[in-house]
Amino acid sequence: MIRSFAADGLKRFASIRCFSSTPDFTKNNYNVQRGGYQSLEEDHIKYFQTLLGENRLVMDLSDLEQYNVDWFKHYRGNSKLVLKPKTTEEVSKILSYCNKNKLAVCPQGGNTGVVGGQVPVFDEIIISMALMNQIESVDEHLGVLVCQSGCILENLDNELEKKGFMMPLDLGAKGSCHIGGNVSTNAGGLRLLRYGNMHGNVLGLEAVKANGEIIDLMSSLKKDNTGFHLKHLFIGSEGTLGVVTKVAIQCAVRPKSINLAFLGLQSFPKVLKTFMQAKQDLGEILSAMEVMDSATMDFVKDKLKVESPIGEYPFYLVIETSGSNDEHDADKLHKFLETTLIKHFALNGTVATEPSKVKEMWQIRERIPDSFVKDDYVFLYDVTLPIPDYFTLVDDVRDHLGSKGKVFGFGHLGDGNLHIQVAVDKYTHEIKDFIEDYMYSRVVELKGSISAEHGIGFAKIKYLEKIKDKNALIFMRQMKRLMDPNGILNPYKLIFEQH
Amino acid sequence: MIRSFAADGLKRFASIRCFSSTPDFTKNNYNVQRGGYQSLEEDHIKYFQTLLGENRLVMDLSDLEQYNVDWFKHYRGNSKLVLKPKTTEEVSKILSYCNKNKLAVCPQGGNTGVVGGQVPVFDEIIISMALMNQIESVDEHLGVLVCQSGCILENLDNELEKKGFMMPLDLGAKGSCHIGGNVSTNAGGLRLLRYGNMHGNVLGLEAVKANGEIIDLMSSLKKDNTGFHLKHLFIGSEGTLGVVTKVAIQCAVRPKSINLAFLGLQSFPKVLKTFMQAKQDLGEILSAMEVMDSATMDFVKDKLKVESPIGEYPFYLVIETSGSNDEHDADKLHKFLETTLIKHFALNGTVATEPSKVKEMWQIRERIPDSFVKDDYVFLYDVTLPIPDYFTLVDDVRDHLGSKGKVFGFGHLGDGNLHIQVAVDKYTHEIKDFIEDYMYSRVVELKGSISAEHGIGFAKIKYLEKIKDKNALIFMRQMKRLMDPNGILNPYKLIFEQH
Numbered sequence: 002m003i004r005s006f007a008a009d010g011l012k013r014f015a016s017i018r019c020f021s022s023t024p025d026f027t028k029n030n031y032n033v034q035r036g037g038y039q040s041l042e043e044d045h046i047k048y049f050q051t052l053l054g055e056n057r058l059v060m061d062l063s064d065l066e067q068y069n070v071d072w073f074k075h076y077r078g079n080s081k082l083v084l085k086p087k088t089t090e091e092v093s094k095i096l097s098y099c100n101k102n103k104l105a106v107c108p109q110g111g112n113t114g115v116v117g118g119q120v121p122v123f124d125e126i127i128i129s130m131a132l133m134n135q136i137e138s139v140d141e142h143l144g145v146l147v148c149q150s151g152c153i154l155e156n157l158d159n160e161l162e163k164k165g166f167m168m169p170l171d172l173g174a175k176g177s178c179h180i181g182g183n184v185s186t187n188a189g190g191l192r193l194l195r196y197g198n199m200h201g202n203v204l205g206l207e208a209v210k211a212n213g214e215i216i217d218l219m220s221s222l223k224k225d226n227t228g229f230h231l232k233h234l235f236i237g238s239e240g241t242l243g244v245v246t247k248v249a250i251q252c253a254v255r256p257k258s259i260n261l262a263f264l265g266l267q268s269f270p271k272v273l274k275t276f277m278q279a280k281q282d283l284g285e286i287l288s289a290m291e292v293m294d295s296a297t298m299d300f301v302k303d304k305l306k307v308e309s310p311i312g313e314y315p316f317y318l319v320i321e322t323s324g325s326n327d328e329h330d331a332d333k334l335h336k337f338l339e340t341t342l343i344k345h346f347a348l349n350g351t352v353a354t355e356p357s358k359v360k361e362m363w364q365i366r367e368r369i370p371d372s373f374v375k376d377d378y379v380f381l382y383d384v385t386l387p388i389p390d391y392f393t394l395v396d397d398v399r400d401h402l403g404s405k406g407k408v409f410g411f412g413h414l415g416d417g418n419l420h421i422q423v424a425v426d427k428y429t430h431e432i433k434d435f436i437e438d439y440m441y442s443r444v445v446e447l448k449g450s451i452s453a454e455h456g457i458g459f460a461k462i463k464y465l466e467k468i469k470d471k472n473a474l475i476f477m478r479q480m481k482r483l484m485d486p487n488g489i490l491n492p493y494k495l496i497f498e499q500h
Numbered sequence: 501m502i503r504s505f506a507a508d509g510l511k512r513f514a515s516i517r518c519f520s521s522t523p524d525f526t527k528n529n530y531n532v533q534r535g536g537y538q539s540l541e542e543d544h545i546k547y548f549q550t551l552l553g554e555n556r557l558v559m560d561l562s563d564l565e566q567y568n569v570d571w572f573k574h575y576r577g578n579s580k581l582v583l584k585p586k587t588t589e590e591v592s593k594i595l596s597y598c599n600k601n602k603l604a605v606c607p608q609g610g611n612t613g614v615v616g617g618q619v620p621v622f623d624e625i626i627i628s629m630a631l632m633n634q635i636e637s638v639d640e641h642l643g644v645l646v647c648q649s650g651c652i653l654e655n656l657d658n659e660l661e662k663k664g665f666m667m668p669l670d671l672g673a674k675g676s677c678h679i680g681g682n683v684s685t686n687a688g689g690l691r692l693l694r695y696g697n698m699h700g701n702v703l704g705l706e707a708v709k710a711n712g713e714i715i716d717l718m719s720s721l722k723k724d725n726t727g728f729h730l731k732h733l734f735i736g737s738e739g740t741l742g743v744v745t746k747v748a749i750q751c752a753v754r755p756k757s758i759n760l761a762f763l764g765l766q767s768f769p770k771v772l773k774t775f776m777q778a779k780q781d782l783g784e785i786l787s788a789m790e791v792m793d794s795a796t797m798d799f800v801k802d803k804l805k806v807e808s809p810i811g812e813y814p815f816y817l818v819i820e821t822s823g824s825n826d827e828h829d830a831d832k833l834h835k836f837l838e839t840t841l842i843k844h845f846a847l848n849g850t851v852a853t854e855p856s857k858v859k860e861m862w863q864i865r866e867r868i869p870d871s872f873v874k875d876d877y878v879f880l881y882d883v884t885l886p887i888p889d890y891f892t893l894v895d896d897v898r899d900h901l902g903s904k905g906k907v908f909g910f911g912h913l914g915d916g917n918l919h920i921q922v923a924v925d926k927y928t929h930e931i932k933d934f935i936e937d938y939m940y941s942r943v944v945e946l947k948g949s950i951s952a953e954h955g956i957g958f959a960k961i962k963y964l965e966k967i968k969d970k971n972a973l974i975f976m977r978q979m980k981r982l983m984d985p986n987g988i989l990n991p992y993k994l995i996f997e998q999h
Contacts, residue, residue, distance in 0.1 A: 201700020233732030284824030325783030
């Protein structure tokens with residue numbers, strides 16, 4: 002009865018959150034200068050054809066489009082070649098050759114990233130990991146999965162289900178995203194609250210450096226303290242330090258019971274009190290803690306005719322539990338709800354324990370993004386804030402925008418991860434800068450993070466310099482130079498120096 | 501009613517597991533050549549006196565002893581100077597000066613490591629972090645602790661208890677070890693099974709590089725994907741890449757209920773079946789899964805007159821649960837025990853739910869190390885093995901040794917972490933090599949790790965080259981040269997090149 006839900010409904014956005022069905026080239030839309038890389042020549046293509054065979058090169062212009070344009074259709078690269086290796090050795094040979102010939106590359110997983118990290122900016126050669134999709138093993142004792150990095154998250158989860166385990170992360174894009182992309186972006190999602198991030202769950206990995214060197218950091222053991230823990234350099238560095246080819250993941254025991262509470266609350270301070278009560282009462286079975294404001298709920302109601310199951314309130318909480326015992330979990334959840342009502346933390350609440358009812362209530366949270374389909378243009382933001390200031394940012398952005406746009410606040414409260422949606426009549430560079438320059442500086446003032454789970458990619462690169470410690474930035478640049486001296490790996494993203 | 505137990509009773513070993521009360525200098529005992537560092541001169545001392553004041557330098561020979569000799573009294577350095585900074589800026593000035601003057605340093609936390617990583621080998625200046633013991637904040641919403649790295653683990657845990665949280669790790673040495681040492685060695689312990697390792701729990705840190713540069717990687721947010729995740733370079737690198745000065749730790753909600761099951765089993769395959777059953781039935785409340793063999797229990801019984809609560813069996817399991825609801829937890833544990841008996845996985849078992857009874861039963865596991873006090877010399881090993889081969893190593897080492905020693909197997913089965921104790925009549929270098937050369941190569945054959953949680957330090961440095969992937973080793977050396985070009989940080993440990 003385990004259900005999977007689309008974290009933020011990313012899939013549904015695909016066709017609508019766009020400049021047009023085919024965006025203009027990123028290089029034209031933004032002020033970017035091409036690095037001093039070689040351009041693709043006939044000899045290069047011949048080398049790759051000999052290495053991979055003709056079928057594993059994509060060069061047809063219409064076929065290239067799906068690799069050049071990101072899921073949200075915000076960015077469009079101009080690559081003339083996609084390579085589809087099947088083995089680590091092939092990745093190694095590709096990179097070794099590109100490094101020698103100073104050809105820039107863009108590693109690509111399921112192309113579901115939302116900050117443009119996975120699509121080229123100019124004519125970088127795309128290395129698609131789609132054919133590196135073999136599962137090597139699932140350890141039945143500790144739930145350790147070993148697989149190639151091109152495996153699709155949902156496929157892995159289905160495979161694990163057979164042995165009573167599940168992936169420790171769940172994303173809206175699970176049907177398309179690759180585990181290698183999840184690792185390379187340190188993907189978050191709903192389960193992070195319970196199961197932690199990729200740094201805790203990746204036991205080992207294999208990666209290929211820019212020069213083609215294969216580095217075997219493939220421990221699949223839970224405890225292994227032998228030398229520097231270098232695998233973490235590849236987790237969250239968005240393909241700029243190496244290409245992840247294989248991973249070992251610590252998976253979780255699959256829960257037998259999932260329940261849901263839906264609560265209406267008067268104010269954000271009351272939301273916080275309820276949050277604390279849930280941590281105490283639900284403890285080890287707490288698996289999601291989502292919040293939304295009335296603006297969001299009203300919008301959902303208006304556009305999708307979805308009703309709140311408990312009437313109208315300034316704030317709503319969706320709290321999920323996952324455990325090994327139906328009865329115990331339901332008992333805990335009922336007691337928690339009773340307490341929050343008696344203490345006047347919540348004004349109203351309901352609990353769903355039946356799978357169909359659980360699913361129905363989750364829909365309200367899940368369909369938030371759907372409701373924005375009807376609007377003209379919607380910006381999606383992903384930030385972390387200290388819990389007390391979680392909604393301060395929403396209020397502040399609302400004040401800043403005034404009548405220029407509508408602001409909706411919701412997100413993974415349990416991790417301090419806020420998603421702000423801003424709906425405007427029409428996309429312009431000016432309105433984008435007007436929102437972002439203010440929002441990101443306010444996030445910094447509030448001691449938050451300008452990227453909670455989506456990464457920096459191409460979208461936030463100009464803000465990175467402003468928020469990072471000077472020595473940390475120097476250190477990042479040193480690392481990049483050490484690991485990729487020619488700068489061929491995913492240029493123009495995260496941190497970039499002209500070559 | 502939360503109890504803390506000494507993971508492997510390290511404290512009790514302190515005075516007995518030794519060559520003598522004062523071991524010979526490491527430089528004499530082992531074949532080590534001093535690096536080309538400067539020796540301490542009057543001018544250097546004057547600089548440090550001006551920086552720290554005279555009281556925060558230790559130079560008296562008898563006072564120096566406790567810093568030069570490790571807890572187990574296996575290693576003895578010859579440092580003439582201990583420095584005790586109170587601030588990050590002081591650490592920065594110390595390192596900057598030492599780097600310019602090519603003076604080697606040995607960072608030291610609570611001096612509780614068991615592989616000699618924390619004591620000097622020659623005359624390295626010891627930087628004691630003991631006075632950097634300030635707690636900065638405890639976030640009451642998410643349980644994030646921010647503190648200086650010289651805070652003692654137990655003190656932090658006591659402070660967290662006031663707000664309903666606890667440290668995500670527990671070690672025998674908790675009364676002495678520093679959180680900075682825990683982070684620098686990626687310390688494990690009993691709670692790892694439930695709460696994960698330091699890579700998952702350290703949200704941010706501040707470190708000082710060899711050249712004195714302070715790097716602020718101090719996010720205290722649960723989700724922060726902004727740039728390379730460089731903090732992990734300092735986690736588990738044993739002070740060879742930088743000195744950790746401040747940390748932000750994700751802490752756990754303190755459980756309200758702790759229960760214990762003690763089981764007797766026929767064979768290791770039955771231990772494995774029980775292990776799997778526990779994962780299913782106890783799920784989210786499972787917090788420890790310890791195993792011991794009959795040799796260990798017999799020895800405990802013989803030496804300490806401690807009785808098994810359930811009679812004699814070839815194997816024993818100690819299974820702990822921690823949760824938020826007494827009744828639910830006891831119910832789960834009883835049902836689990838019933839199932840294991842009905843299915844004939846376990847031959848006998850008992851459950852303790854009363855705190856005093858829980859404590860009494862834990863004593864049997866806890867006092868294993870005590871029992872070895874009566875023996876002449878005992879080697880303690882710490883390895884990880886794939887679960888099916890967990891006890892294969894114990895049998896193999898027993899065969900290899902024959903009448904040369906007695907072998908006892910026990911450990912943290914839930915993480916695949918085995919501790920083997922080998923008792924011999926008398927310590928000699930020959931018997932040490934005879935055991936270790938065999939054991940570590942067998943661990944590699946079985947695809948295990950030669951260090952589960954203790955690290956490499958000085959003790960295992962000669963084995964690191966044999967087990968690591970060639971490119972991973974090259975990468976480690978590149979990293980060391982990048983971050984500490986003069987090699988002043990904790991030389992002769994983990995990975996070392998002559999300077």
